[in-house]
Amino acid sequence: MDGTKHRILMVSDFFFPNFGGVESHIYYLSQCLLKLGHKVVVMTHAYGNRSGVRYVTNGLKVYYVPWRPFLMQNTLPTLFLTLPIVRTIIIREKISVVHGHQAFSTLCHEALMHARTMGYKVVFTDHSLYGFADAGSIHMNKVLQFTLADIDQAICVSHTSKENTVLRSGISPEKVFMVPNAVDTAMFTPSPKRLSCDEIVIVVISRLVYRKGADLLVEVIPDVCRLFPKVRFIIGGDGPKRVRLEEMREKFSLQDRVEMLGAVPHAQVRSVLISGHIFLNSSLTEAFCIAILEAASCGLLTVSTRVGGVPEVLPDDMIVLAEPAPEDMVRAVKKAIDMLPGIDPQVMHLRMKKLYSWDDVAKRTEIVYDRAMQSSTTNLLDRLPRYLTCGSWAGKLFCIVMIINYLLWRLLEFLQPAEGIEEVPDIRPLHSQLDSRDDSCEAQEKQI
Amino acid sequence: MKSSDGNRIRLQPMWRKVAYGGRQPGYDDNHTDESFLEEMVMNANVVKRDLLKVMIDSVSISQYLCIVALVVSTWTLTLNLDINETTLLKLDVGLLLVGFSVLLLTTCPFSLKLLAKYVLNISFFISGLYVLAPIYHTLTRSISSDSIWALAVSLLLVHLFLHDYSGSTIRPPGALNNPKLTSNISLNASIVASVLVASRLPSRLHVFAIMLFSLQVFLFAPLITFCVKKYHFRLHLLFSFALMVVTLSVTYQLHRMFFILLLALLVFISIVCPYWLIRIQEYKFEINGPWDEAKLCFDITE
Numbered sequence: 001m002d003g004t005k006h007r008i009l010m011v012s013d014f015f016f017p018n019f020g021g022v023e024s025h026i027y028y029l030s031q032c033l034l035k036l037g038h039k040v041v042v043m044t045h046a047y048g049n050r051s052g053v054r055y056v057t058n059g060l061k062v063y064y065v066p067w068r069p070f071l072m073q074n075t076l077p078t079l080f081l082t083l084p085i086v087r088t089i090i091i092r093e094k095i096s097v098v099h100g101h102q103a104f105s106t107l108c109h110e111a112l113m114h115a116r117t118m119g120y121k122v123v124f125t126d127h128s129l130y131g132f133a134d135a136g137s138i139h140m141n142k143v144l145q146f147t148l149a150d151i152d153q154a155i156c157v158s159h160t161s162k163e164n165t166v167l168r169s170g171i172s173p174e175k176v177f178m179v180p181n182a183v184d185t186a187m188f189t190p191s192p193k194r195l196s197c198d199e200i201v202i203v204v205i206s207r208l209v210y211r212k213g214a215d216l217l218v219e220v221i222p223d224v225c226r227l228f229p230k231v232r233f234i235i236g237g238d239g240p241k242r243v244r245l246e247e248m249r250e251k252f253s254l255q256d257r258v259e260m261l262g263a264v265p266h267a268q269v270r271s272v273l274i275s276g277h278i279f280l281n282s283s284l285t286e287a288f289c290i291a292i293l294e295a296a297s298c299g300l301l302t303v304s305t306r307v308g309g310v311p312e313v314l315p316d317d318m319i320v321l322a323e324p325a326p327e328d329m330v331r332a333v334k335k336a337i338d339m340l341p342g343i344d345p346q347v348m349h350l351r352m353k354k355l356y357s358w359d360d361v362a363k364r365t366e367i368v369y370d371r372a373m374q375s376s377t378t379n380l381l382d383r384l385p386r387y388l389t390c391g392s393w394a395g396k397l398f399c400i401v402m403i404i405n406y407l408l409w410r411l412l413e414f415l416q417p418a419e420g421i422e423e424v425p426d427i428r429p430l431h432s433q434l435d436s437r438d439d440s441c442e443a444q445e446k447q448i
Numbered sequence: 449m450k451s452s453d454g455n456r457i458r459l460q461p462m463w464r465k466v467a468y469g470g471r472q473p474g475y476d477d478n479h480t481d482e483s484f485l486e487e488m489v490m491n492a493n494v495v496k497r498d499l500l501k502v503m504i505d506s507v508s509i510s511q512y513l514c515i516v517a518l519v520v521s522t523w524t525l526t527l528n529l530d531i532n533e534t535t536l537l538k539l540d541v542g543l544l545l546v547g548f549s550v551l552l553l554t555t556c557p558f559s560l561k562l563l564a565k566y567v568l569n570i571s572f573f574i575s576g577l578y579v580l581a582p583i584y585h586t587l588t589r590s591i592s593s594d595s596i597w598a599l600a601v602s603l604l605l606v607h608l609f610l611h612d613y614s615g616s617t618i619r620p621p622g623a624l625n626n627p628k629l630t631s632n633i634s635l636n637a638s639i640v641a642s643v644l645v646a647s648r649l650p651s652r653l654h655v656f657a658i659m660l661f662s663l664q665v666f667l668f669a670p671l672i673t674f675c676v677k678k679y680h681f682r683l684h685l686l687f688s689f690a691l692m693v694v695t696l697s698v699t700y701q702l703h704r705m706f707f708i709l710l711l712a713l714l715v716f717i718s719i720v721c722p723y724w725l726i727r728i729q730e731y732k733f734e735i736n737g738p739w740d741e742a743k744l745c746f747d748i749t750e
Contacts (some may be wrong), residue, residue, distance in 0.1 A: 129739040154480075159465045163485050164739040173484060177477040211741065215748050285741040288467070307742050311615035312467040324742035355468040364470075364477055 006369045007039040007094055007351075011111040012087075012101035013074050015044035015062065019266050019300075021290045022102045022127050025157075025181055030060050032362030039426060041093045045075045045107055054125060061429055063089055064086070065138050067107070077106040079113075079401060080408055086114040091421045095371050099123045100147070101131070104142060109147050116150050117405045121372040124148060125155040125179075126165045129287045129308050141168040142391075146398050149386045152372035155179050155365065157288040158309025170390075179364045180313075182356040183293035190299030191274035191347035198230065200337055203276030203300065205236040205264060205291060206283070213282030213305060214241030219326035220282070221245075222252045224333050231337070232257050236264035236272050273298040277343075284324060286310050292319070297352040298344020303336045305329070307350075315355075318348065380406050490739045497729060502722035504685070508677070509613050510718050511688040514695035515669050516608060517710055519662060521698050523645050526658055536657035543664055544570070550672050554679035581656040588647040596644050603641035607666075610634035616674040638666040649738065 010030055014022040030040040035058075042062040046052075047069075054062045065085055067075040075082075090098070098115035100108035103126050112122045124147060130137045148154060148169040154176045155160040166173045195201070202224070206212040217235070224231055235245065235258065242260070249258045264272055273279065279295030281304040289311050292302050296318055304310050305324040313319070320339070322332035380402070387398040460474050463481050471477060508533075525531045526534065552563065586595055612631035642662035646655045677684040699707040 014588050129741075131740050132735045151617040158467050163737065167485070167488070167735060167737075174478055178467070179477055213742075215744055219746060284744070285739070287739075305742065307469065308739055312465055314468060315466075325745050355470075357470075358701070360470045369476065 002371070004370070004375070005037050005039070006033075006366075007096045008033060008041070008369065009093065009095045009098045009111075010040060010042045010101065011044075011098060011105075011108050012042075013045055013069065013105035013107045014102055015042055016072055017047050017050065021181065021288065024184075024290065025125075025127065026101055027056075027060075028182065028184065028358040029362055029365060031058060032358045033365070034060060035359075036056055036362055036366060038366070039093070039174070041089070041095070043089060043107070043111065045069055045073075061093075064202075064306060065107070072104075074105065075107050077110070079110065082107065082110045083114045083117075083405065083408055084412060084416075086111045087118060087409070090115065090118065090120065090423055091418050092424050094423055095120065097121045097123060097372055099125065099369075101125045102127050102142050104128070109143060112147050112151070113402070113405060114409070117380075117402065117409050119377060119379075121152045121369075121375065123153050123155065123368055123372050124159070125152050126161060127157055128286055129161060129285055130165050130168060132168070140395055145169045145390050145394070146387070146401075149390055149398065150383050151175070152375045153177060153368050155368055157181050158312050160312065161287040162310040177364070177368050179355070179361055179368065180242070181288050181290050181293070182358045182361045183290065183297045183352065184358065185297050185353045185356070187350065188270050188273070188294045188297035188299075190349045194345065195275075195277060197277070197340060200228070200231045200278065200340065201234060201276035202231060202278045202280050202303075202333070203234050203273055203295070204280045204282070205269060205272060206239040206281065208235075208237050208239030208245060210239075210283055212239075212243065213238065213284050214245065214325065216282040216284075216305070216324060216326065216329065217280075218244050218248045220280075220329045220333070221258060222248060222254065223330045225252065225254055225257055225328065227330065227334070228337060231333075232259070234259045234261065234272065234276060236261040236269070238263040269294060270298060273300060276300060277340055278303055278333070280333070281305065281310070282324070282329070283307060283310070289313060289314075293352070293356060297349055297356075299343075299348045301336050301339060301343050301348075303329070303332045318351070438443060485737075486737060489733060490736075491734045492736050494732050494734060496499075497726055499722055499726050502725055503718055504507070506718045506722055508673070510714050511673060511691055512611065512613060513608070513710075513713065513717070514668070514688075515665060515673075515689045516604065516689075517695050517699060517706075519665050520604070521695075521702050523658065523662060524702060526646070526654065527648065529650075533651065533653045533657045536654070536661060540657060540660045540664065543661070546634060547664070547668050547672050551675060554675040571665075577657055577659055577663070581652045581659065584643055584646050584659060585652050585655045586647070588644060593648060596648060600641045600644045603637040603644070605678045607634045607638040607641065610637070612670070614668040635666065639663065642666065 008030075010026050012022060012026060014020060015026055016023055026042060030042060033040050042060065044064060045067045046064045051064045051066045053338065054064060056062060065082075067082070070076045089095070098111060098120050100112045100122065101124075102108060108124075112124060115122050126144075130144075132138070132141070139223065144165075145168070148165075148171045151171065152175075154165060154169075154171065156165050156176055156178055157180055159178055162173070162176050162178050165171075166176055204217060206214075208214040218241075221233055225233075233254075242262075244256075246260065249255055249260070261272065273295055277300065279292070279300040279302045281289060281292055281295075281302060283289065283305055284307060286308045289304070292304060292310065292313055295302055296314055302319045304319060304321055306321040307324060310319075311321055320332045320336045322328040384399050384402065387402060388395040390398055391435060403426055461472070461480060463472060463475050465481070465483065472479075522531070526536060542708075548563075548566070551566070555562070610630040610633045612628060615627070615631070639662075642659060646659045646662070649655050649658060673684070673687075676687055696707065696711065696714075699710055
């Protein structure tokens, strides 16, 4: 580490008040980077009437750019229209590194393209896995290839995700770093009183959709209830598959043994988790799965499908893996119930504290930024050949897009010179003024 | 020697494919292990195809193409008044009887109940058609013939393009899955085309006869061929080749250009396309690995 402080712009369509893995990743990473003395600014699109500049905890500045989402919280892809605002934010905040998150965020792709055009260093984090077969994936992979063709460094959240990203975009694996997600262990603590083992409670918290394996739950729950009379289920989450689960509950008369909570706000996830012994994750695809970490941090034993990056997430004695088939899931639940007497939630929580922390994630990300800053600066003519190699037709198309973007940028430089844009004075975060030696930035409450 | 080896291992622990526990000592986060992409599987589900089998499978398409060509020939002959309405009605009855007997012979549990059901349905259908014939007769009087021909041809093309060549839009007895949307659209296109053509005929009886003929063929020919194919594959091939010969001879007498076009199309479908498919198989590149979305091994019934 050379100790230089970076000025980072995090870009993604996904940020609070939306909730999910990407959102918390950006939030916690930004908080910990702020604590390390870097400047961090977040850029996302407007959520409802939340538009303009907001400050959240510790002076983290968030630009809610007034673009409306049009599909699944994504902004309409416009290629060039976001250039003026991205340029203004970068100049105003004197940014040195632009860090985009999530492969299906259009805002992220556009901002990275503009940042490259203006010659800034860019880093990209991929949070999800994609296949290669269907039309949607083929399109997404091409877009990813375009963005990653000229990236300085990329980050993936698991080794499986790294393999996937390298295959999809064709970039050199040396450029891709594996920096996992983490969990706020201060927020997810086990219940102080140990639950009795007279009745075993299995907790499921996930959106009830196909990709999260809700259909698998419909098959597994009746079998488990039949085999183990003292097992009870608590299902938190909502989604299109909720009806199927309720049908299953009616069909097998399990109303008293399967409790459906509906959507659980993130603040209440812990209170649901600590009422159970086992956490069941039935996802069909998962790059990392923060939910497992949250459950483990609350001291629950996890049973999960062996998909994507899940096998890398926890040591073997903290998780029971199963193939995504009902019989194997039931077998895994049985194994987990047998293991249960040997599990101490407090011990598990302490282990999780050692295994994962956002501070560690921030330090590892810092190294990626340092590497990105070391990469040589190139001009447009050097960069164009990188796009040309992306495919016989796509390559030429990408080049045209980059050239137009470059011309637009020059036009903007002429119409609104950088000297005319006022730079924002830096407001130092509170804790660096106090020079607090507190090690954990995770306990800080979110105030948004 | 042994101790120094042990030392080295202690200094440089093995890299593990895990995400927990922070940065692995001695390895950067961008470390790419030898095991990188080890679990990638290429072309796991690719089926090796055999030219002869593909050619035989393509016979179903050629067969249906011939059926449509025969219908078009009948239309043309009727429009030119080369066939009168009584011959046409005789043809209708003959087709109906042949169709019924094929259906009864090929459907395994021969039941009188099923036969009665079919007969009842068909009689409703025929009487309905007879009542509606005057309406069809004058339906498109205000539209020019050119538009009608253009529309009929494009509808037939849509029909051929969307037709379900592997199954039957009318559910054969005992079939489980419902027909797809595209095959329904295809069927509707063919019926509209028949109505358009019928509306250009001189008398009501003509309209009735040609409508009955077209609907019989478009609705029930796929069902009959499907049943034959299921019953005996050799019989299906034999029947198809006979049909092709008949169609080619009919079109040869009807119109030379139409004949050449049909012949070229048949050659293209049953020889060129299978060869082409086999050739492009070698470019098949399929990647599977741990990142794929898991497939559920049971049926999801909504």
